[in-house]
Each structure stands twice: as structure tokens, then as C-alpha cells.
Amino acid sequence: DLSSRLEGVFKSLRGRGVLTEDNVREALREIRRALLEADVHYKVAKDFVKRVEERAVGQEVLKGIHPGQQVVKVVHDEMVQLLGGTVAEPNITGSPPVPVMVVGLQGSGKTTTCAKLANWLKKKGRRPYLVPADPYRPAARDQLIKLAQANGHAVYEGPEEDPVEICRRGMQEAVRAAADVVLLDTAGRLHVDDELMEELRQVRATVKPHEILLVVDGMIGQDSVNVAEQFREKLGFDGVVLTKMDGDARGGAALSIRHVTGVPIKFLGVGESADALEPFHPDRMASRILN
Amino acid sequence: VKGRSSFDEGMWEEIEELLLRSDTGAAVAEEIVDELRLASGRWGKPDAEQVFSQLRESIATRLGGEPVPLQLDGGEGPAVVLVIGVNGAGKTTSIGKLAARLSGEGKRVLVVAGDTYRMAAMEQLAVWADRADVPIVKGKEGADAAAVVWDGLEAGVRRGSDVILVDTAGRLHTKSGLMDELVKVRRVIEKRLPGAPHEVLLVLDGTTGQNAIQQARVFGESLGVTGLVLAKLDGTAKGGVVMAIRRELDVPVKLIGVGEKLEDLQDFDPAAFAEALAP
Ligand SMILES: Nc1nc2c(ncn2[C@@H]2O[C@H](COP(=O)(O)OP(=O)(O)OP(=O)(O)O)[C@@H](O)[C@H]2O)c(=O)[nH]1
Numbered sequence: 297d298l299s300s301r302l303e304g305v306f307k308s309l310r311g312r313g314v315l316t317e318d319n320v321r322e323a324l325r326e327i328r329r330a331l332l333e334a335d336v337h338y339k340v341a342k343d344f345v346k347r348v349e350e351r352a353v354g355q356e357v358l359k360g361i362h363p364g365q366q367v368v369k370v371v372h373d374e375m376v377q378l379l380g381g382t383v384a385e386p387n388i389t390g391s392p393p394v395p396v397m398v399v400g401l402q403g404s405g406k407t408t409t410c411a412k413l414a415n416w417l418k419k420k421g422r423r424p425y426l427v428p429a430d431p432y433r434p435a436a437r438d439q440l441i442k443l444a445q446a447n448g449h450a451v452y453e454g455p456e457e458d459p460v461e462i463c464r465r466g467m468q469e470a471v472r473a474a475a476d477v478v479l480l481d482t483a484g485r486l487h488v489d490d491e492l493m494e495e496l497r498q499v500r501a502t503v504k505p506h507e508i509l510l511v512v513d514g515m516i517g518q519d520s521v522n523v524a525e526q527f528r529e530k531l532g533f534d535g536v537v538l539t540k541m542d543g544d545a546r547g548g549a550a551l552s553i554r555h556v557t558g559v560p561i562k563f564l565g566v567g568e569s570a571d572a573l574e575p576f577h578p579d580r581m582a583s584r585i586l587n
Numbered sequence: 588v589k590g591r592s593s594f595d596e597g598m599w600e601e602i603e604e605l606l607l608r609s610d611t612g613a614a615v616a617e618e619i620v621d622e623l624r625l626a627s628g629r630w631g632k633p634d635a636e637q638v639f640s641q642l643r644e645s646i647a648t649r650l651g652g653e654p655v656p657l658q659l660d661g662g663e664g665p666a667v668v669l670v671i672g673v674n675g676a677g678k679t680t681s682i683g684k685l686a687a688r689l690s691g692e693g694k695r696v697l698v699v700a701g702d703t704y705r706m707a708a709m710e711q712l713a714v715w716a717d718r719a720d721v722p723i724v725k726g727k728e729g730a731d732a733a734a735v736v737w738d739g740l741e742a743g744v745r746r747g748s749d750v751i752l753v754d755t756a757g758r759l760h761t762k763s764g765l766m767d768e769l770v771k772v773r774r775v776i777e778k779r780l781p782g783a784p785h786e787v788l789l790v791l792d793g794t795t796g797q798n799a800i801q802q803a804r805v806f807g808e809s810l811g812v813t814g815l816v817l818a819k820l821d822g823t824a825k826g827g828v829v830m831a832i833r834r835e836l837d838v839p840v841k842l843i844g845v846g847e848k849l850e851d852l853q854d855f856d857p858a859a860f861a862e863a864l865a866p
């Protein structure tokens with residue numbers, strides 16, 4: 297882990313003097329390497345390492361703690377601060393039914409996440425309603441309808457083929473069903489597909505969501521920044537769900553996306569079942585990225 | 588970097604960053620830059636075009652230089668292709684595309700809905716089979732995957748299929764119980780058809796970062812992977828991690844997915860890949 301990697305760098309420095317630019321520089325190269333291995337975007341890694349340098353250089357070497365560990369603490373604290381800060385819950389307040397749009401790249405975990413959010417809402421005493429607004433992917437609507445039925449949630453089963461129409465009718469049905477939160481599952485799409493990004497803007501204009509969640513695959517690499525920047529620019533989003541975090545991907549995308557867009561990670565997907573959703577903990581994420 | 592006539596220190600950093608943002612990872616990026624620096628030392632005063640041409644050659648060479656075909660010769664019986672990978676990578680869609688391609692070449696193709704777990708997985712594959720105009724074998728929802736695959740192979744033999752494409756449920760390589768299930772599926776295939784599976788294709792999401800190496804390692808150790816399918820290369824991700832995988836595990840990329848339509852499947856060409864990564 298990072299601690300042991302930095303021990304070699306500071307071999308000569310135990311218990312005396314100050315962390316100098318020279319001995320910190322070598323540590324920073326190791327830190328940058330570790331961040332890249334963890335899939336942090338290379339520009340974000342560069343910025344981050346600069347911030348660590350500013351905080352670490354000139355620090356007195358503390359007694360009883362290895363200088364390498366001291367630098368790791370600076371790195372960890374800096375990362376927790378970058379990842380955390382604001383309380384990160386979705387905005388589901390407002391006159392019911394409150395619409396929540398769920399968007400993202402193909403296969404990131406949106407449909408599954410909608411079922412998870414419905415379970416999460418039910419536990420909080422809310423009445424969720426699911427709308428399968430993906431008419432493109434084969435059996436996508438079947439998938440959400442089956443998930444809804446398996447978990448006891450109301451779901452829109454109308455025949456419309458246009459996503460905007462599905463959402464409009466879905467919202468009307470949600471009112472009739474006395475639901476108070478509507479989860480709109482959209483089709484996976486590329487951030488560079490202008491036509492499909494425009495479609496999302498039309499959905500947004502139609503349902504006026506209180507929350508747009510960007511669902512991102514936890515194993516995503518450097519593309520995390522392209523995706524987040526484009527979704528922010530072309531649509532806008534209020535929170536991120538990082539999925540498949542029950543695997544061993546380090547999840548550097550969390551730092552990249554937060555750093556570049558300022559949007560908080562709100563949940564982690566941690567399994568295939570509809571109960572596998574956790575609130576996001578900045579300190580746990582920092583430990584995972586720096587492992 | 589292009590459009591400069593001479594090459595300076597800053598350009599090496601730009602090339603390293605080009606590679607890093609293509610998901611090659613730090614180790615491969617450093618190796619390539621070191622290799623280029625060594626080569627350029629012999630050229631006297633290199634220009635950007637020369638360095639980039641060398642860069643592309645280095646990338647293509649690292650990926651085997653030439654396209655590698657699928658092994659679809661089943662001898663007396665059908666050739667079996669087992670398709671595996673983590674959740675949402677693009678397995679089911681890739682099978683649909685491959686079925687259409689092979690069927691278009693005049694082969695008798697059968698697809699087997701080996702994902703008996705995920706909601707609407709069998710229905711999804713059934714739509715693709717219909718689009719590709721090939722028959723499909725499904726089991727009941729929740730049935731044992733190995734049993735369905737066995738039935739599928741039986742059906743393929745009876746029908747005289749040339750190729751059997753087996754879909755499996757997505758699974759994270761960290762879940763040992765699920766990896767065991769996949770090993771059982773492989774054993775069933777080996778038992779029913781000696782020599783099978785003729786291909787074990789690991790589908791990777793083109794946006795995946797360094798975790799793809801671990802996926803290839805673990806799936807490779809348990810199943811023996813014969814080729815990679817790199818899906819979703821029609822986005823902005825470059826899939827450079829396949830160089831790290833080739834370097835460590837020597838597994839070739841055989842196919843790439845470039846969209847969500849039936850025809851969006853291409854042979855992997857190392858030179859074209861290099862061109863896209865370092866234009
Ligand atoms: N292990 C694990 N698997 C997940 C998680 N979230 C989703 N999945 C799986 O990932 C795969 C893709 O999930 P979907 O919900 O279909 O993804 P999607 O974003 O709706 O896909 P498209 O609609 O095609 O864009 C499925 O196999 C899910 O079961 C997670 O947190 N952990």
C-alpha cells in the first residue's frame with residue numbers, strides 16, 4: 297500500500313528536521329503513480345499532488361511517526377476533504393410526485409440502481425413509482441418491470457415508444473397511483489451522441505426533475521472526466537451513483553468526477569440485489585483509492 | 588504535439604499524457620516513452636511526425652501487429668464460443684452481433700441463453716437472436732446455468748450447428764462462488780464436446796480502467812481466456828489497457844464493439860487501433 301511504498305523514500309529522514317521539497321518530490325512521484333493505478337484522471341492526479349506538496353513541504357517531521365506515514369496522512373486528509381464536504385443526499389423534497397432522472401453510459405447500472413433507489417425510498421417511508429423510459433435496449437422495459445414486481449413497487453407499463461411520451465404519461469400515472477417520488481430509468485447513451493443528449497434535455501423539460509443522478513461504472517478509467525464534463529455541460533446532474541463497487545476496482549473516478557464537476561457522489565452500488573445500495577462515505581473511499 | 592517541427596522535452600511529457608489518458612496505465616506509458624526516446628536518440632533531430640509514426644508502430648507491435656481470427660473449427664462437431672465478463676460489459680449484445688455476422692457468412696449458428704440469473708436476460712438475447720435470424724435455446728428463469736448450456740450443446744449437435752454461442756451472466760471476478768459456477772459451465776462444455784470450448788471470449792467494457800487487467804488475470808486463471816472483445820469503442824475511451832493485458836497475459840483482442848446495432852462488430856486491427864489512439 298501507499299504507506300509501505302513511501303517508507304523507502306524517506307529512509308534517511310527519521311525523526312529529525314523538516315519535510316523538504318527534495319524528499320517530498322520523490323514521494324509525490326510515488327503518490328501520482330498510485331493515483332493513476334487507481335484510475336484517477338491524470339490531470340486530477342497532477343492537481344492533487346500539487347496540493348499535497350503545498351501542504352507537506354515545510355512540515356516538521358513528527359516524533360514517533362514515520363515520515364512516509366506523515367505524508368500519507370496529508371494525502372488521505374486532502375482526499376477526504378476533496379471527496380466530502382457537503383451532505384450528499386438526493387433532493388426528493390417538493391410537491392409530489394417528485395421526479396428523479398437516472399442517466400448514464402450503456403451498462404453502467406441505471407436500471408438496477410432504479411430498483412435499489414425504490415427500495416431505499418420505501419425504507420424511508422416514501423412511495424416510489426418506476427418509469428421504464430428505455431424503449432431501445434431489447435427487453436429493457438421487461439427488466440425494470442420484473443425488478444419492480446419482485447420488490448413490490450408500482451411501475452408504469454404503457455406502450456409508448458418515445459421516451460419523452462413514456463415519461464409524460466408515466467408522471468400522470470404516478471399521480472393517479474398517489475406516488476410521491478418517480479424514478480425515471482433512461483436508456484444508456486454516449487455523452488457524445490448529440491441526438492440522445494438532446495432527448496435527455498427534452499425529458500428534463502417535460503418532467504422538471506428535482507434530481508438528476510449520473511450512474512457511473514466504478515471500474516471506469518480516464519474517460520470518467522469526459523463523461524462527467526459532457527453530461528454536466530449538455531444536461532446537468534445533481535449527484536453521482538458509483539456502481540459495482542463490490543468488486544476490486546479502486547474507484548479513482550470518484551475523485552476525478554468530484555474534482556472536475558464539484559458534484560457529490562451520493563451512493564455506491566455494491567451488488568446486484570435491490571438492497572445493495574450504500575450512502576457514500578468520503579473517508580472509506582479515500583482509503584480504497586489509496587490502498 | 589503535431590504541427591511542431593522539432594521535438595523537445597515537453598513533447599515527451601505530452602506523449603506520456605496521451606497514453607495515460609488512453610488508459611494504458613503508467614507502466615506501459617513509461618515503457619513506450621523510454622523506447623521512443625531511445626529510438627529518437629539515433630535519428631538526430633526527429634520531428635513530431637516521425638515520433639508519432641514510431642509511436643503507432645510500437646502500439647501496433649505490442650498488440651501483435653496483425654488481426655487474429657476466431658478459432659471456429661469444431662472438427663466433426665459444432666465450434667463452441669463461451670462468452671464471459673463482468674456485469675454490463677456488452678456480452679449479450681456482442682453475441683447478437685457475432686451471430687448475425689457468422690450467419691451472414693453462411694454458418695449455421697445457435698445461441699444459448701446461459702444467463703439464467705439476471706432479470707429479462709433471456710428475453711434480451713431472444714430479441715437479438717431474432718434480429719440475427721438464428722435459433723436460440725433457453726431454460727426456465729432461475730434454472731441451473733450449466734444444465735441450460737448442456738441442453739444447448741445437445742440441441743446444437745442434433746441440429747448440425749456449425750457454431751454455438753454461449754451467453755453467461757455478468758459476474759465480478761472477485762465473487763468466488765460465481766467464478767466456480769462458470770468453471771462448472773466450462774466443464775460441462777468440455778464433457779459434452781471434446782475440444783470445446785474452442786473460444787473463450789472475455790468481453791471488456793472499453794471505458795474500463797486498470798481493473799481490466801485484474802479481470803483478465805482472474806477470468807484467465809479460472810477459465811482460460813482465448814481472446815478479448817473490447818466493446819463500446821464508439822465512445823471517447825481508447826481501451827489502451829489492452830496493451831497492459833497483452834504485455835502481462837499475452838491474450839489478443841479479437842473483436843471490437845463500435846455501437847448498439849447488429850452490424851457494429853469489427854475485427855480488431857492493431858494498426859487501426861494504434862491510429863485511433865495516436866492519430
Ligand atoms: N456486482 C454488481 N453488479 C451490478 C451493480 N449495479 C448493476 N449491476 C449489474 O450490472 C449489469 C448492468 O446493469 P443494468 O442495470 O442493466 O445497467 P444499465 O445502465 O441499465 O444498462 P443500459 O440500460 O443497457 O445502459 C447487470 O448485470 C446488473 O445486475 C452493482 O452495484 N454491483
Ligand SMILES: Nc1nc2c(ncn2[C@@H]2O[C@H](COP(=O)(O)OP(=O)(O)OP(=O)(O)O)[C@@H](O)[C@H]2O)c(=O)[nH]1
Nearest residue numbers: 402403674675676677678679680757819844845846
Ligand atoms: N455504444 C455501445 N454500446 C454497447 C456496445 N456493446 C454493448 N453496448 C450496450 O451496453 C449495454 C450493456 O450491454 P449487454 O449486452 O446487456 O451487456 P452484458 O455484458 O450482457 O450485461 P450483463 O449480462 O448484465 O452482465 C447495452 O445497453 C448495450 O446496448 C458497443 O459496442 N457500443
Ligand SMILES: [Mg+2]
Nearest residue numbers: 406407430436
Ligand atoms: Mg437499463
Ligand SMILES: [Mg+2]
Nearest residue numbers: 678679702708
Ligand atoms: Mg448479458
